[in-house]
Amino acid sequence: MKVLVTGxxxxxxxxxxxxxxxxxxxxxxxxxxxxGSRRNLDGLERDVEVVEGELRSYERVHNAVRxxxxxxxxxxxxxxxxxxxxxxxxxxxxxxxxxNVQLAARDEGVRRVVFxxxxxxxxxxxxxxxxxxxxxxxxxxxxxxxxxxxxxxxSFSRVYHSFETVVLRYFNVFGPRQDPTSQYAAxxxxxxxxxxxxxxxxVYDDGEQSRDFxxxxxxxxxxxxxxxxxxxxGRIFNISAGSPTSVNELADTIGRLLGRPVExxxxxxxxxxLRNSWADxxxxxxxxxxEPQIGLEEGLSRTCEYLLNGKER
Ligand SMILES: NC(=O)c1ccc[n+]([C@@H]2O[C@H](COP(=O)([O-])OP(=O)(O)OC[C@H]3O[C@@H](n4cnc5c(N)ncnc54)[C@H](O)[C@@H]3O)[C@@H](O)[C@H]2O)c1
Numbered sequence: 001m002k003v004l005v006t007g008x009x010x011x012x013x014x015x016x017x018x019x020x021x022x023x024x025x026x027x028x029x030x031x032x033x034x035x036g037s038r039r040n041l042d043g044l045e046r047d048v049e050v051v052e053g054e055l056r057s058y059e060r061v062h063n064a065v066r067x068x069x070x071x072x073x074x075x076x077x078x079x080x081x082x083x084x085x086x087x088x089x090x091x092x093x094x095x096x097x098x099x100n101v102q103l104a105a106r107d108e109g110v111r112r113v114v115f116x117x118x119x120x121x122x123x124x125x126x127x128x129x130x131x132x133x134x135x136x137x138x139x140x141x142x143x144x145x146x147x148x149x150x151x152x153x154x155s156f157s158r159v160y161h162s163f164e165t166v167v168l169r170y171f172n173v174f175g176p177r178q179d180p181t182s183q184y185a186a187x188x189x190x191x192x193x194x195x196x197x198x199x200x201x202x203v204y205d206d207g208e209q210s211r212d213f214x215x216x217x218x219x220x221x222x223x224x225x226x227x228x229x230x231x232x233x234g235r236i237f238n239i240s241a242g243s244p245t246s247v248n249e250l251a252d253t254i255g256r257l258l259g260r261p262v263e264x265x266x267x268x269x270x271x272x273x274l275r276n277s278w279a280d281x282x283x284x285x286x287x288x289x290x291e292p293q294i295g296l297e298e299g300l301s302r303t304c305e306y307l308l309n310g311k312e313r
Contacts, residue, residue, distance in 0.1 A: 002026040003227075004068040006055060006101060007075030008048070009036030011178040012116070012170075012216055016072060019220045021047050030055070030064035031075060040177050055097030058104065065104040070227045073101045074116040076146075079184035080272040083142035094145035095152075102156045102165070112164040112233070113153065114226045119171040119212070119240070119277050121147040128244070129280040132169075132236050140272035150236060157234035164233035166226040168219075171240035171279050175216030175299060176306035188213065188300070191251050192307050195260050205269040207248035210276045212240040215299030218292040225288040237284040241292045244278035257301050258308075 003020060007013040008029030013036065020027050021044065028049040029041070041048060053060035055075050065071060076094050077083070083090035098115065105113050120143035121136040138144045153165040172186070180189030194201045222239040226232070245253075248264070255262035284290035294302070305311045 001070065002028070002068045003070045003072065004028045004030060004064055005072045005074060006030045006064070007036060007073075007116075009033055009038060009040050009050070010074060011036070011040070011175075012173055012219055013072075013074040014040035014177050015175065015216045016074065016220050016223055017041065017044065017048060019224060023224070028064060028068065030061065035078065035179070035182065055100060056092055058100045061097075061100040062104040062107065065101070065108050065110060068108070069111050071101060071105050071110050071113045072223055072227070073098060073113055076116065078142070080120060080140040080142050081270055082184045083140050083145065084272045087141035090141050091145050094142070095148045098149035099152055102152055106156065106160050106163050112166065112227055114223055115150060115153045115165060115167045117150040117167050117169045117236070118143065118146045119169055119238070119279065120274070121150065121169065122277070124274055128276055129278045130238065131280045132238060132283050139274060142272070154234050154236070166229070166232050167236040168222055168226055168239045169236060169279075170219055171212040171214050171238065171277060173214050173216055173219050175303050176312055178216075178303075180307060187247065187250065188303060189307060191254050192258075192304055195251070195254050195258055195262055196304075196308055198260065200263040200265045201251050203247055203251065203264045203266050204273060206266065207251070207264065208246050209274070210244035210246050210278060211250075212243065212278045213245055213250065213296055213299075214240045214292065215294040215296070215302070217294050221293065222284065222288065222290050225290055229288045232287050235287060237288060237290070238279035238281050239284055239290065240279040240281055241296060242279060242281045244276065245296060253297065254300060254304070257297070257304055
């Protein structure tokens with residue numbers, strides 16, 4: 001099967017590309033290398049067709065989509081703080097870019113688009129765990145953009161005959177190839193590198209806020225299932241590990257795995273950040289046959305090994 005992965009040079013996209021190749025798919029990547037890098041596709045140069053291009057250009061997107069059966073749309077500007085600093089670019093890439101992907105997929109007769117949405121669409125809900133039936137109430141511009149984009153996906157599956165979309169809401173993904181150095185780096189690679197180097201970790205808020213940290217292989221698996229599951233077009237699924245961990249606990253677990261002391265520096269909460277996030281994954285279990293296979297500790301230990309020793313298991 002010929003498939004397109006937008007954002008295929010990014011953290012999650014490049015892990016998905018490897019899984020698709022391993023099962024024999026023909027893979028094309030569309031990426032502008034803004035937050036992703038060619039390094040993430042090292043060793044795959046001969047197996048993957050890379051199209052360097054911008055999601056905001058319909059023409060570029062259309063060329064990349066041509067001839068594919070499934071499109072995994074992961075290309076986006078991630079990070080809540082980035083969207084707070086620059087909501088306009090976040091909106092253009094994350095909404096308009098998604099619209100371009102949907103339009104091109106519709107025009108090219110693609111069978112299904114699988115879209116990477118985010119837990120940030122929920123905002124601070126009064127009840128946990130978070131269920132897909134809850135009314136979204138995003139706090140950050142990033143969450144607003146992801147919500148608009150996922151509504152376009154659902155709309156397209158309703159108004160265009162035989163056009164299929166599936167929306168996956170990822171929760172705090174971590175694993176090999178996640179960038180530890182960017183100004184907007186996610187908490188897991190930041191903590192691992194700081195603790196390994198004996199530096200204090202920076203914790204925003206009191207560290208008792210929780211996240212449903214999800215190892216990347218689980219998300220990759222969810223994507224493969226979402227491309228083929230029957231009767232799920234137009235539906236939205238939470239994808240996570242299905243259990244909450246506080247940020248303090250996360251730091252302590254990494255310290256224990258590395259056999260290092262953990263010193264925490266506390267700073268005020270950042271605008272746009274949520275207090276608690278924890279998903280009910282019952283819908284994904286029932287509709288996709290999804291089951292998280294790698295738990296937090298195993299995932300963290302694999303990520304440490306990759307980040308610190310360059311080894312992948
Ligand atoms: N990492 C997480 O915890 C998480 C959680 C929820 C949702 N998501 C979503 O999953 C997807 C992948 O995230 P990731 O963590 O791998 O991030 P990433 O930044 O590593 O990957 C995004 C990729 O998109 C590319 N890209 C960005 N803007 C582009 C543009 N204008 N044109 C073409 N390509 C562009 C980047 O170069 C990068 O390779 C994103 O849609 C993100 O919003 C991630």
